[in-house]
Amino acid sequence: MTKHSEQAEDFTHDIFLKAFTKLNAFQERSSFSTWLYSIAFNYCADQIRLSKRMNVTTITEGHEQSMADSKDNNVQEETLQLVKQALETLTIDEQTILRMKYEDGRTIDEIAHVYQIKPSAVKMRLKRSRDRIYRFCQQPNQC
Template sequence: MYKALTDEEAIRQYLPDQSNQCFEILYKRYVGKVYQRCLSMTHDTEKAEDFTHDIFIKVFNKLEAFEQRSSFSTWLYSVSFNYCADQLRIAKRFSTTSLDFNNEWDKAESMDEQLHEETLQLMQQAMTSLSAKERSLLRLKYEDGLSIDEIAQTLDLTPSAVKMRLKRSRDKIQALCEHNFVN
């Protein structure tokens, strides 16, 4: 019964009251041809299937706008071609902006290593500009890992004096590093 109707007759007869039946008729008639069109353009079976489904949804949503200036099949193939071309153009635009993450990662690691090395050199320069007592105090705290109380006992100072000297030494290093970094 459905085969006897042309596409345009099926649209006129079934679209207003039985839209699901109209969709089923047109889908069964053209799904294979639309899929082949998509496959010939994408060379990817999954994309072709996805595009085919998207095209039929798009066509069915715009079926009332079909003006019958050409046959339904011509209109459907035109929509199919344009949809595939648009999707491929979009995919191409995104693929050209993709990054080589391994290469970018290597560059970032290299830059981190270089920054670490420069920071160490800067710290060494700043340390040499401190007095022997200031260097000794910082080494006891940060290299040897002694607590404030242990440093106070070792140097025969009060804990608050140790804290103040550590703070002044750190401030001096920070100022020297900032000065060298700016220059």
């Protein structure tokens, strides 16, 4: 959910501390990984909302690692930029649901548990998000 490795490390540390302190609250209604994921998701979403309110600017140190084959690198970079642009047309929740499903390999039921919604609502949100990305890619000079 965050694009910065140092921030991700900080989040991970805080999330595991939070999970450890709430371990006695785990009720085994879902798998442990789903419970932990919901803690992580909620923590990250809260932090992202907070950072947007504070309008924090981060400074990256160093430069991007250069690749030997610049043509392949340029194509990959262009593709990555197009994917980022398409994802930016979605809300944070829509982006997160897509990432949970396709990057993290979460099931519809696990996503529904994290968001506390019905599986049919997750399916509809996934479909709407994919449709929005499709429409974005249909625009001239996109995807």
